[in-house]
Structures are given as structure tokens and as C-alpha cells.
Amino acid sequence: MNAPDFNCLAFRREKLADPSRLSVAARAHLADCPLCQTFARRIDQNEQRIIRALDVPVPEGLNDRLTLTLRGRRTQPWRAWALAATVVASFGAGMFTFRGHGEYDPARFAIEHVMHEPESFSTARLASPDEFREVMAHFGAELTGQLGHIRYMKLCPGPEGTGWHVVLETDHGLVSLFLIPGDKVKLPAEKSMKGYTAMAMPGGLGYYAIVGNDEAAVAAFAQEMHQKVRWRI
Numbered sequence: 001m002n003a004p005d006f007n008c009l010a011f012r013r014e015k016l017a018d019p020s021r022l023s024v025a026a027r028a029h030l031a032d033c034p035l036c037q038t039f040a041r042r043i044d045q046n047e048q049r050i051i052r053a054l055d056v057p058v059p060e061g062l063n064d065r066l067t068l069t070l071r072g073r074r075t076q077p078w079r080a081w082a083l084a085a086t087v088v089a090s091f092g093a094g095m096f097t098f099r100g101h102g103e104y105d106p107a108r109f110a111i112e113h114v115m116h117e118p119e120s121f122s123t124a125r126l127a128s129p130d131e132f133r134e135v136m137a138h139f140g141a142e143l144t145g146q147l148g149h150i151r152y153m154k155l156c157p158g159p160e161g162t163g164w165h166v167v168l169e170t171d172h173g174l175v176s177l178f179l180i181p182g183d184k185v186k187l188p189a190e191k192s193m194k195g196y197t198a199m200a201m202p203g204g205l206g207y208y209a210i211v212g213n214d215e216a217a218v219a220a221f222a223q224e225m226h227q228k229v230r231w232r233i
Helices: 008-017 024-032 034-053 062-070 077-091 106-116 129-139 215-228
Strands: 141-143 149-157 162-170 173-181 189-193 196-203 206-212 229-231
Touching (some): 008 024, 008 034, 024 034, 106 173, 106 196, 106 206, 129 141, 129 149, 129 173, 162 215, 173 215, 196 215, 206 215
Antiparallel strands (some): 141 229, 162 173, 196 206
């Protein structure tokens, strides 16, 4: 029997926090919940894609650039590994997609992801502005100005591959920015549901999506992106 207060949201928080270790309550919930079984398989597949990404040959010159970038500043080993792994995964994104995935609603996906990861609004993780700039650069974007205060950055599974979830504190409030690789999103999309608003637009190696619980904050940040991001891909 599941613990009465252990629901799908609690399971997904725990699975995202440490995919390889689940509590007794989480395992009991997983055994009885088909939806969370599907979610767990998706996370496990994503973990395997990241592991395989480390075996992909790095594009010529990228390894030296990463070494030079990380050398000379205090970067904890796990941070350096996370950044390097993601850069390689981004360049090899086409190799690690969910095979056969059809069309989907990118704005709805972004809202659902925020709903399944509520700790992103209250947790500080990989919040270096320099690392954010590097992640944006390897996704195909050049920052020409500051977008806000970076509070949270995390690798996350996307419909077509591994991407980034970034939370920024802006003058208009908190917003989530998703950088998702893939080639299925061709046109801008908007969605409002469950108290959230999302805007998704093609850019870089795939698309980016902005999510917030304030429509004005989302619109303002979209304008900031338009003014301060130059897409090179």
C-alpha cells in the first residue's frame, strides 16, 4: 500500500532529484502507478543518453575550448563534468532523440515540466552566469546583454532530447526558460493552463520556451530575449 501522502508529484520530485535511488514509499507508489512507470522509464532513458553522450567524439577544437574556459576559474569537478556532458549531448542531440516521436505541443510540454518540478522556483542550482552564457552559446545563442539573475539550471529530458531548464529572476518576476534540442518545432506557440502561461519559439539547436505564472512577466521576458539574444544557428 502506498503512503497516503505520497502522490505522483512527490514521486516525480524524488525521481528527478536522484534517478538511481528511490525511497521505499517511492518504489511502492511506482509499482501501482502506470503513469509514473512511464515517467520513470523516460527519466531512465534520458540518464542512459547522457552516459552515452560522454562516449561521443567531441567536435574538433571543442575540448580545448572547454579546457581553456574552465581553467583559471574555480569550477568544482562535478560542475565541469555536468557542463561538458551537456555540451557534447547538445552537439549530438540528433543521436539521442525519442525515436518515432510525433508532433507535440511545446508550450504545453514546458508548463507540464514546470508543474512536475516545482522545486525549481525555490532551489539554487548551477546558478553561474558564466555557465549560463556558455550553455546559451553551445545551443546557438549569443547574449548581448544580461537577461536576469540566474537562480537554477538543470539538465532535463525533453520530447526530442536532453535540454536545459533555467529559472531566472527578472524585474517582472520569476520565469522558467527551456532550451530544447530537436527539429519538430517550426512555428511560435502559446499556451495558458493551470495558472501558467508559456511561449515557445524556434531558435538555436531546436526551440526555447518561456514559462511563468504571470502573463506579463512571460511577455516581458520574451521581449528581453528578442532584444538581447542573437541566434547564430
